[in-house]
Amino acid sequence: MSTPAPRRRSFLGWLVLTLVVLLAAALLIGRNEIVARFPATLPFYQHLGIPVRPPLGVEFRNLSSVQRLQEGRRQLVVSGEIANVADRPSEVPPIRVGLLDGERREIGSARFDPPRTTLEPGAATPFEVTIDEPPQAAESFTVSFGDRS
CATH class of the missing domain: 2.60.40.10 (Immunoglobulins)
Known part of the structure; x- marks a missing residue:
């Protein structure tokens, strides 16, 4: 017996939403380390108005x-x-x-x-x-x- 299609789509929707939220949280919380490793990402954060203080070294x-x-x-x-x-x-x-x-x-x-x-x-x-x-x-x-x- 297979799962009804609406239920499967609902689960996949929640899964995608959860992954997007986790990715956004990681990009926000780890922004300093991301910019330190990939300096080209700094304009992205600046465009969004998110302050970044990369480790200076x-x-x-x-x-x-x-x-x-x-x-x-x-x-x-x-x-x-x-x-x-x-x-x-x-x-x-x-x-x-x-x-x-x-x-x-x-x-x-x-x-x-x-x-x-x-x-x-x-x-x-x-x-x-x-x-x-x-x-x-x-x-x-x-x-x-x-x-x-």
């Missing part, structure tokens, strides 16, 4: 800072190293330095181009950025990678 090391006077102007100099920790060449995004007050609230920031835009696996590059006349209330800073815009 680069990190900061040996951060330090010094304040100095240069021609009567206060300066904050932040230096360190950017290292590629991925097993593939990695793009290096801009460097973003955030200035924090005593309560760790950001009161200013500056964006700098990295010394190199690409690093090979295991490679590192030193960097040094200077902020002229940082706010008086700035007591500490953060360093992160910024947007390319």
